[in-house]
Amino acid sequence: MHRLSLKIVGAQGQGVNSVGEMCAKGLKRTGYCIFGYREYMSLIKGGHSSYQLDVSHEMIRSSARLVDIVVTFNHHGLEKNLRDLKPGGIMLHQTPRWKFKKSEDLAFIAEQKIQVIELPTEEILKKLKAKAILGNVLITAVVWALLGRKKEELEELVREQFGHKKDLLAMNLTCIAEGFATREVLAPTVTLSLPEPNPQWKDHLLLTGSQAMGLGIIHAGCRCFFGYPMTPASPLLTVIADLQNQSKMLVKQAEDEITAAQMMVGAMHMGTRACTATSGGGFDLMTETLSLSGITETPAVFILAQRPGPGTGLPTWTAQGDLHLAIGSGHGEYPRLVMAVSDSQDCFDLMPEAFNRAEEYQISVMVLTDKQIAEALFSQQPYDQEKAEVRRGKLVTNVEGLKALKSADRYAPEVSDGVSKRWLPGTDAATFCGQGDEHTSDGTSTEDGQVALAQMEKRMRKMEALRGVLPEPELFVVESGKSVVSRDEPRKVGSDDASVDVLVVGWGSTKGPVLDVLESYKLEAISHKQSIGYLHYTYLWPLRTERFVALAAKAKKIILIEGNLTGQLGAILKQETGITIEHKILKGDGRPFFFEELSSLIQKQL
Amino acid sequence: MHRLSLKIVGAQGQGVNSVGEMCAKGLKRTGYCIFGYREYMSLIKGGHSSYQLDVSHEMIRSSARLVDIVVTFNHHGLEKNLRDLKPGGIMLHQTPRWKFKKSEDLAFIAEQKIQVIELPTEEILKKLKAKAILGNVLITAVVWALLGRKKEELEELVREQFGHKKDLLAMNLTCIAEGFATREVLAPTVTLSLPEPNPQWKDHLLLTGSQAMGLGIIHAGCRCFFGYPMTPASPLLTVIADLQNQSKMLVKQAEDEITAAQMMVGAMHMGTRACTATSGGGFDLMTETLSLSGITETPAVFILAQRPGPGTGLPTWTAQGDLHLAIGSGHGEYPRLVMAVSDSQDCFDLMPEAFNRAEEYQISVMVLTDKQIAEALFSQQPYDQEKAEVRRGKLVTNVEGLKALKSADRYAPEVSDGVSKRWLPGTDAATFCGQGDEHTSDGTSTEDGQVALAQMEKRMRKMEALRGVLPEPELFVVESGKSVVSRDEPRKVGSDDASVDVLVVGWGSTKGPVLDVLESYKLEAISHKQSIGYLHYTYLWPLRTERFVALAAKAKKIILIEGNLTGQLGAILKQETGITIEHKILKGDGRPFFFEELSSLIQKQL
Amino acid sequence: MSIPLSTSGPKMQDYASPVPCTWCDGCGDYGIWGATQRALVGLGLHPWQVLMCYDVGCHGNGADKMSGYRFHGLHGRVIPLSAGAALANPRVPVIAFGGDGASFSEGVGHLVHAVRSNYQMTFVLHNNANYGLTTGQASALTAQGQKMNSSPNGIPEETLNSMDFVFSLQPTFVARAFSGNIPQLTEILKVAIKHRGFAFVDVLQACPTYNKFATHEMLLERCYDANKEGHDPADLAKARALATDTSARIATGILYQNEERPAFHERLVARQGMTTVPVDEVGIVDMSEYMKELV
């Protein structure tokens, strides 16, 4: 797969994101698949940040560690990001009269044949009497020229954005022209080689995981969102809030996470669909509510956006360190469902399912995401709107059904799947108490041991029922000469799986780089041409293990890949199956897996 | 072992606890071992409650399901507690002209040869012109007479209590005399047979687990206690608060659990010893702080008193359902120590260790207890005050040490056990930042991946270091004809353990009933005379597994006993060793294991 | 708030529960429990038309002692739970019951923000000035110098002046009542439940078991009906003064009411003109328009 990587770096607030977004949009429209990745620091302005775009005419889902071009807004980038360049890479900077002084840097530039290009942005803008902000267009134009793309493509973009402001548009167009001209002067022979575009990408959406999740939430019929800002969950709050005038959703920024969670549970009890989103520390505060909704059997949806902990940790970086938290937090024993998204497709598709499962099983559903997914930019096929349905399980709303209800139906323990009927305040029926104390079937508090046990067992039966209906993890197989093949239409277990020699197991945002890496192998380059399968867990608790056990039994080697230090999925797999995964690729530095990095880590294990 | 069981029942506030405590004290002073158990409801007055005393001349650590006598304060007890009686048992009640009417009750009484005795308390008190409260002494006197004990023993007790109030004392003595006389009239031939007393018990302390833990905390040099009321942790708060004028401790009832936890961490950071205590729901709220102290490496001690969840659950009953909570809660990955007390000995002995480990490893220590331990009454050998020591690990306090410090010593990652130096605000040394963000060695925030990883790994190394020094679980073995023998002086691993045929595994408050049951077997009555070992886990995370693995390999059968529904210790044992424990005795009704109940459950598995 | 009236009025027995009350003799919770039922019946509301939410505490033990849709949640969290419910369906009157421990300690932040947010709901404070259910610890409203469970020397903190506090938050409805005056409390609750926005009803509640400083007798003696003495609930300054100063006598009644400020859900720009409420709106939403923006 041909991959071109652009990295725009500079101080936060300097325009890194603007240039990144403009390039991304332009390239996608031209017919490329884009994967965008942002790095920034936990402060407002001035922190060194970057926006990286990995571009291909084929599907691309990860970032490379080394890039073809670094575009830097300030001199820090010149030094800090020099070693992000591939041999022959381009350093495009804007620092007048910059000279590398460190001998290592000079040696590196010479050895790696790095091409350093100085763009006199300030000078040009002065000449054009343009405001500083127009530097972004100028830079983009230079990059565009280096990419060998047409000026018109960029012109169309700015026309779309500034069409209604004539003067501004004119100035933008001037900057584009100037950018192309400048490139001809400064670096006429330097180019970044893109493959031929593929028109299939033109109609794709370009969105972050947070945007995708926001759309998924709205699509799912969620009508109330209770949030509290916390990176990397706040972008979702912003997305949902910004869409409220369109979606007419009720959006509340609560006074804290406990409030957000309680409001969500209150709204769910009343009968709408509601959710909340937070990160680890905020989620800790929500866990008492999580436990409450376990006993009241209130549907609930919690989005848990992971970042590295403990404590405040690395607020603007990524991790997969809160799986055990999602599974083990909240006092007492009660059923719950933990699922994890891996990309913009999941972000959309899984949201209706989260609400459906929450309502069908009257449980809390935790949807794990992470900073990487929340802020990465995906090229997404327009969503299929026919797939989702609203399933509300044993919710009674019709008049006859309501009339027939007895209070004691609410928590009737005699149900084999543990799920009893549910109906809503304000409907004309026998009333009950949604009860946080241990209770009898109509929600009366009880201290009777047998009654209590029956309720406990009733609730816990939901776990077995759920385990029975949840999909097994998805298997992606690399076959000789072929791309990654998903074995999951329809998702099935066991016997018909080709046995794989090497079984790679993972979850969450690691899926992107793993698939990119496996796809790049196509088994040609791999010694012994072993077959490799990637087993991706979307549903993490309750954990289905049949497929894993079957594959593990035949695999010569199992490799666990997780963005945490202890191998949390590995631990629960062992807890459930007794199988120890000896080979682990773990990561605890707050960064996602980069393409080459992961590729070589996997290769080492093969 | 000869066991006599008395159960006093009635409405909360009627005097159940007074009579129970008086009997307990009297019997212990006379030379008996007492195990007291309270049941009551989550309301203030009127709820049906009980105080059960199991009495023996030998060590006794559990309650029987069936008792020798029920003393009831009201008519509810007559019906509700009739079936708590053994064949031939006594129902002593105070309801004038009570007649059993239900045919099942009458049949039960006849078949089981229950002796029903009506004590005309009201009438007698009227005759004596005594206040209602004196009914308690009267009843106790009757019981005392039935037990065949001497009047003087009881007289001494009331003399001790009321010696300074002459009139009251006289009236108490009159009631005792009247009680003995009444018994002669009402039931001259009815007796409760006690074995010969054993003077060894006379000097024992009679205390609840909460009292024991309070003493342990004070003994450990803990100087600040930050609490918030929540059953079953509130009795500890009450104990500590009531002792404050003696201990001079700083006791603060905080505004909520988050505050209590934060204050504790603040006080620990400043350099004193502090702790907090709560139950599951309150602990949920503390978990963000738990995670924080993971990254700031602040010593912290959390007491987690378990009751059945989820939600409010059964607030005044017992459970062992929060082990996974203690291990898995709090976002991110960080080291922690989880230990569980099992009786009044542990409650005292483990507290200094909790603080020592917290300070040595600069981690949070969670001490699990439960309602059963918190409120049970134990006969406790006076504590050995020579055992405990204060170990504060790498805390630097001496002038030269302080002078030599650099800021970067605080979180220096190059330490093999993960523990770096610590020193206190207000001491004349280089200063640092106790940092909740990921940081460099002096506590400066960092966003550098390598620095972050080094700190993560540093902290996680504490787990391995800790695992190396924590004791293995204790093994108790039943040998032919002998009582339970502990194999643990000194605590050692593996090879020298006699292999046992049946390995019973458990933790926490189940230890008492398990030992009582095993002791009762002495292998005589058991088919095939298998040897049985009880492996008791005090230290639960990190989990030592060498001894378990060695014993499991040789055992013909392994039985897991836990007061929860999912087998939480079993799950972590499997996660760590891959060994599945097939046979499980689990309990989720809020009650502790009763002696006969557990005995027959174990027997069934043998 | 406009409450739909049902054709056949409910009766007291519709609110009856087979579960007997478990409060101590003389507990003020009986009075609040009785007045609540009367008020609901008086408003013509059937049990199925209301949602009552309970905090944890002695008062919360009332959750299963009457009919109606109810929810018994966590200690200190009844306000946000109720607010969430009320936002989801403002057509159903939501009444929250909470203790002083819950409302001025564990959950005081929720009270602060509910007042300033003016959610459409009623909050009934069971103010017994202590933590009843956990057996008599001090709350922020416990008087100085009282020996309490876990405070054997009395509390070292200042007692919080709850009314000054609530008035600092710009409430739209403040009433004070006494658990021993059921008729007055009933009338207050009727107005509170119909109030547009957040109605704060502080009920001074006798707790003979643990509160020895503000007893039924003391309250009976010192409480008076300010409305009867001519107090106009529209007069904010007077209301605040009356509410705050309880040194001589204790003013009860509807101390302050202002229905000009819209309730929270009415202030949401995005939902102006909506005729449905969120519970009506659950269904798959077409995303075509949203997707267009992202191509």
Next chain:
Amino acid sequence: MSIPLSTSGPKMQDYASPVPCTWCDGCGDYGIWGATQRALVGLGLHPWQVLMCYDVGCHGNGADKMSGYRFHGLHGRVIPLSAGAALANPRVPVIAFGGDGASFSEGVGHLVHAVRSNYQMTFVLHNNANYGLTTGQASALTAQGQKMNSSPNGIPEETLNSMDFVFSLQPTFVARAFSGNIPQLTEILKVAIKHRGFAFVDVLQACPTYNKFATHEMLLERCYDANKEGHDPADLAKARALATDTSARIATGILYQNEERPAFHERLVARQGMTTVPVDEVGIVDMSEYMKELV
């Protein structure tokens, strides 16, 4: 509070840190940061003699930008953390820094109880009237009608009157300052740090990036030094009026101070007469007397 004076006075450079500040240009946090160091030097306190605790937020990013013992904890929790530290060793002055988001939303309960508890500590509110670090969401102190991140239509809640709120809690020290007036803030902090009990210092802080309604310029124009105009901090009624009403001008300075009420730790009956503080007392305690009671 009596602070032990050291023989050789500290200098400004003792507080210097090699870590450069990361606030936006024109951020009021610079002023507070500078004034804090000046105040400490002015009081003769060496970096090792104080503990500074930081909440999470833009202001909290200052935790590693100066010397001294410091602790950087969780969002909304700086007050109880600091109070715990101060209780453990009241000899070390403890200064807590927190944002308005932290103090009036997530952690508002702690503020309430710290004021009524009168812990021996200083609390410096970085009041930029928004959530800075999470990129400009509204806080409870954000003005009406402002479009903020996640509130594109402005906030639907009422803005909280923070001073009326704090005064309702019977504070013993209330000051207001402006981040643009470093000399005045320095003097205020010096008095606050020495105050007996909980000193609440509200610093109106410019946030050019997200706060467009209470800008540096606007504050510069409207703030005046009330003490210079003769306001006596002992006058509670006047102090409250000055603090609460900011419609025309904004009174700054030490608005209220009362040192007659003992600090929390001084009010503890059990610890009367103790000459040690809890950090001095860690050691095994003989339990013989306690055990005697239990035989």
